Amino acid sequence: ETGVTQSPTHLIKTRGQQVTLRCSSQSGHNTVSWYQQALGQGPQFIFQYYREEENGRGNFPPRFSGLQFPNYSSELNVNALELDDSALYLCASSEAAGLLRGTEAFFGQGTRLTVV
């Protein structure tokens, strides 16, 4: 177990709907990153939150948004769901660090989102 928990584990939504996914980070970690893992692919970076601010974003449209709360837990929101949004969504927590500190990211078990 990594100490990173995500909810729900599975979710089915209809195209056009909105969804909120949740993540509780590991104790002592103030940085949360979200990744999308489509079937047969590696995880792709969506964005990162550090101390409640988004401080980095991958190549995802604005309908993917997030929040980080004072306890460092986080939400991923996706509006206007499309069929291609069907994927495993992973949350990872870590200590804020540059390369020199060499910290690692700990992943949750993911939320499997199916859009129909």
Next chain:
Amino acid sequence: AQSVSQHNHHVILSEAASLELGCNYSYGGTVNLFWYVQYPGQHLQLLLKYFSGDPLVKGIKGFEAEFIKSKFSFNLRKPSVQWSDTAEYFCAVRSPVSGGYNKLIFGAGTRLAVHP
């Protein structure tokens, strides 16, 4: 753009066979390198990591990897695989990104099946 290439998408081995999974990355500066494993139905787990120092890195469960800077490679090896090594393996690179945050860039993964 930074990228990570894993050469083998599917590998099938018999127990006790040796394993080598290839990984090449495209970024030429300072990098952190990782191998993650995803067992069926479980979260991504860190196998090993390279930040600096000895380019031969030993991880959990008998895995090791060698960082060869001149070849931009970080291949994963295990001398003798077991049935329990059946899983998907991901190589990942972390490098500095403008704006002060860091993200993991994953390869597409290699699905390993070990037969008794």
